[in-house]
Amino acid sequence: MAPPSAGEVRQLLRRAGRLGGDARGLIAEYGKAVADVRSALEPVRERQARAELGAIPVSRLKDVTGGGLRLTALEEAGYSTVLSVLDATPYELQKLPGVGPKTRWQAQSAAQQIARAARESGTVHIDVERQDAETTRLLVALHGLVAAGPELSRARRTAQALEQRLKALVPDARSLGRWWRRLLTGGKRRARAEQAVERIAELLAEETETRLLLAQATTDLLRPPPDATQAWIDFELHSADYYNLLAELSALAPLDRAAAEGFLPDDLAERVRRQELDDTRRRVSLRGYQAFGARFAIVQQRVILGDEMGLGKTIQAIAVLAHLHARGTTHSLVVCPASTLINWVREIEARSTLGAFRLHGDRRDLARSAWLERGGIAVTTFDGLHRLAPSPQVGMLVVDEAHYVKNPEARRSRAVAGWCDQVARVLFMTGTPLENRVEEFRSLVGYLQPDLRPKVAAGAQAFRRAVAPVYLRRNQEDVLTELPGLVHVDEWEEFSTADADAYREAVESSRFMAMRRAAYAVPEKSAKLERLRELVDEAAVTGLKVVVFSYFRDVLASVADSLGPSIHGPISGDLAPERRQHVVDAFTEAPGHAVLLAQIQAGGVGLNLQAASIVIICEPQVKPTLESQAVARAHRMGQVRRVQVHRLLTPDSVDERMLRILHAKTVLFDTYARRSDLAESTPDAIDISDQSLAHQIIQEEQQRLAGGPAHGR
Incomplete structure (x- = not known):
């Protein structure tokens, strides 16, 4: 096959120039977008670092100095946190009785060292309840990169690879673009030039597709920024993408x-x-x-x-x-x-x-x-x-x-x-x-x-x-250090008279499952159900979404009757997968406050419920993993609000006895399956099957209600 003519090489170089220009344009726009993010990030990170330093006691300065720093004079003068020492001037500290130049220098050096660590390692938390100007600016800057979608990363890598390859190949290929240059090009250099032309032709084989990829990504980056309201709404909908992007840009500390x-x-x-x-x-x-x-x-x-x-x-x-x-x-x-x-x-x-x-x-x-x-x-x-x-x-x-x-x-x-x-x-x-x-x-x-x-x-x-x-x-x-907090609240509610009667009857007849749901046997007189309504009403006032879990369908039916017709669900084991997803979508898309009911063994698996920030568990579960799975459906990547978990419990009942054994099971899991280095123990030492658990609890409750000794395990 004959080598390309000088005219063909010039045409090839013009095409390569246009493609390289597209690549450089995308790299430049991406660089501007990243610079905007980092500029907007600094004041947010600085503010959060200062808040952290304001919560660190001044005694921590000793850890940095090996314990040799005397802090009594500083503490007596009201310098109680690392931040207070950091903000003080050398004059203010050194004029204190008992604080000499060496102590002052050591204290402030230690404070500066802790401050650097806080800035470098602190995770940025974006709080939807605090929509201040600095955080809004950060979200607006991030929005352009998030909106560009997953193709941006591929387009950027393609652009970088193209620029590097063309930068190396084009100078060699130019020697074949004019007839007189060809005459002056020696054998080795000519072979290198022919090889460069061949490589450029390979890069241009998918020129149309590549230019389209680069052009689309560049256009996405050039879109006008959203207003503040749009930025916050988009963050709530795609918070995981925002945090992923921060991590990808190394804006978050490793x-x-x-x-x-x-x-x-x-x-x-x-x-x-x-x-x-x-x-x-x-x-x-x-x-x-x-x-x-x-x-x-x-x-x-x-x-x-x-x-x-x-x-x-x-x-x-x-x-x-x-x-x-x-x-x-x-x-x-x-x-x-x-x-x-x-x-x-x-x-x-x-x-x-x-x-x-x-x-x-x-x-x-x-x-x-x-x-x-x-x-x-x-x-x-x-x-x-x-x-x-x-x-x-x-x-x-x-x-x-x-x-x-x-x-x-x-x-x-x-x-x-x-x-x-x-x-x-x-x-x-x-x-x-x-x-x-x-x-x-x-x-x-x-x-x-x-x-x-x-x-x-x-x-x-x-x-x-x-x-x-x-x-x-x-x-x-x-x-996932950026996840908002997870707050567990055990809601202890004494049996009402009707609850207690139903519970005693269930214990006497050795019906374990009836014991577990006795607190809902008479819904209109149920103490647990009254507390559940209070929690839902509180969530309604603040516009928060609630998911209610129970093992029992009849308990969920009582909850539904109590809360009225506006609830979503219930999600149960026999609900078709298509219908289940439809229920979750409707709950997620509902504006403001909404309530979803779910059987814990069905709703705790395979569903994303991060729209909910209030989780109510109607009774403790036999398996601790059922509860942890259910909670994790809300407290997961994409959650932007603090999640509150309320577990409804009754003292001196099956609930209290189950919690003790659940704790032992959780320790077993932590010991073997999590990474924590706990003391070694054999699995049989705390293994309890569901049947033996039920039998043990029934016996203990029968003895307690009869006035005899109830021996816990």
């Missing part, structure tokens, strides 16, 4: 790396960090800990992602799927509860360019045929999985709420095990990898790494070391 990486061994963590993550088929930016989680699943291939509720496990799974499909995988399968199936399909379609096929309902056979023919992500339920024969075409299996297959003898567990045997890459997702027995966790590990299961020791520390290659967990408190 989190504790060890916590963000699940406290994995150093050698494993380093291998995970080195893993490249292809985002060409992904349409969402990741937090640092989310990118690490996706890389962990790619490197280790068969893993349990056990992140606490609300940390974006679905996003991480989609990032893994997008990476694999960008690198050649054609088919993947997601297995989930029916209640989360619609959400999975929505998230795949919104967060990636992958096709999602719903293998459920009347059209599942057509969807299965389309998936097998076209490739993409099939989504099915646990009950539907046994209808699918394991296929070698499937490159990855994702199992959501994997604790559903903790019992190896169940049909759905056997179906999942069969697929695990045939698929090389498997991702189990669960925020509750064990509930009552550590053996359940061992079962999950056994599906993925059969050789690892026998090595799992009983002691907590040994257990966590053994499962590190297969298990990654991060907690909200470690990685």
Whole structure:
């Protein structure tokens, strides 16, 4: 093939110049937008750092100076916080009796050191209840970048890569753009020039698509800024995107790396960090800990992602799927509860360019045929999985709420095990990898790494070391530091006379479930229900949304009758997935105050309820994970308000006895499945099955009501 003529080379260079100009234009506009964000961020960060310093006692200065600083004179003079010392002039401090030049210098140096740390590591909290001018300016600056959407990151990387490549190639290629330059170009230089022309032609092969990508991103960045009201409304709707962007720009200080990486061994963590993550088929930016989680699943291939509720496990799974499909995988399968199936399909379609096929309902056979023919992500339920024969075409299996297959003898567990045997890459997702027995966790590990299961020791520390290659967990408190506060309030309400009569009858007849809901047996005289109405009325005054959880349908029916016809739900186990999502959407989109009712075993799984900032739990649950899952549906990434959790309880009743045992179960979970280094203990020491729990409580309550001794455990 003949080399291009001088005219063809000049035409190629003109096209490259236009493409390079587009790239430089996007880089410049992005740089301006980032500079605006950082400029707006500084006063917000400074204000929040000063508030933090104002809460730090002056005694903390000793920690910085090794304990040798004498602070008595400062404290006696009213300098009680680090901020007060920081703001004082040298003259003001040194004129105090007992404060010499050395003490003054040490105190202020220590205060400045703490102040620097506060500014560098402090997390920016955006409070929707405090819409001041400084924070508004920050949101307006962020809005342009958020509104540009997930394609901005890809466009920016494309622009940077283009600029670097063209900057290196164009000077060499110019020597072939004029006939006289060709004559003066030596052999080696001519070969380099021909190679540069060839590389430029390759870059221009998708010129139209690339220019469109760059032009759209640049246009998005040039949109006029929103007004203050629009900026705050958009933040409430997309707060996770705003915080993700702050993290991506390194505007927020880096989190504790060890916590963000699940406290994995150093050698494993380093291998995970080195893993490249292809985002060409992904349409969402990741937090640092989310990118690490996706890389962990790619490197280790068969893993349990056990992140606490609300940390974006679905996003991480989609990032893994997008990476694999960008690198050649054609088919993947997601297995989930029916209640989360619609959400999975929505998230795949919104967060990636992958096709999602719903293998459920009347059209599942057509969807299965389309998936097998076209490739993409099939989504099915646990009950539907046994209808699918394991296929070698499937490159990855994702199992959501994997604790559903903790019992190896169940049909759905056997179906999942069969697929695990045939698929090389498997991702189990669960925020509750064990509930009552550590053996359940061992079962999950056994599906993925059969050789690892026998090595799992009983002691907590040994257990966590053994499962590190297969298990990654991060907690909200470690990685989502911008989340607003979570306030737990135990609402203790004495039985009314009617409640007490119903409770005594349930105890005498040994009906455990009747004991648990006796406080609602006579709704018009229920003390708990009266308190629930008060809490809902308070939320209505402030325009806050409320979600009410109970294990029992009849309790929710009583709540519905008490609150009137304006409530949403209830969400129950037999509600069709489509209807369930419709109820949640209506609740979320309702203006101002609204109330959603949900069975805790149904509403606590697979739903995003961050529109709610008040959570009411009608009675304690047998499994602590039921409550934590339910709360995490509201207190999760995207929540912009402080979440208040009100648990309705009755003293001297089944409630009080259950709480004691729930605490023991929570300790078991923390010991084995969280990262905290608690004392080692054997799982059998505090394992209590549901049946034995009920029997124990009934006996204790019968003895108490009969006037005999009630021995607690």
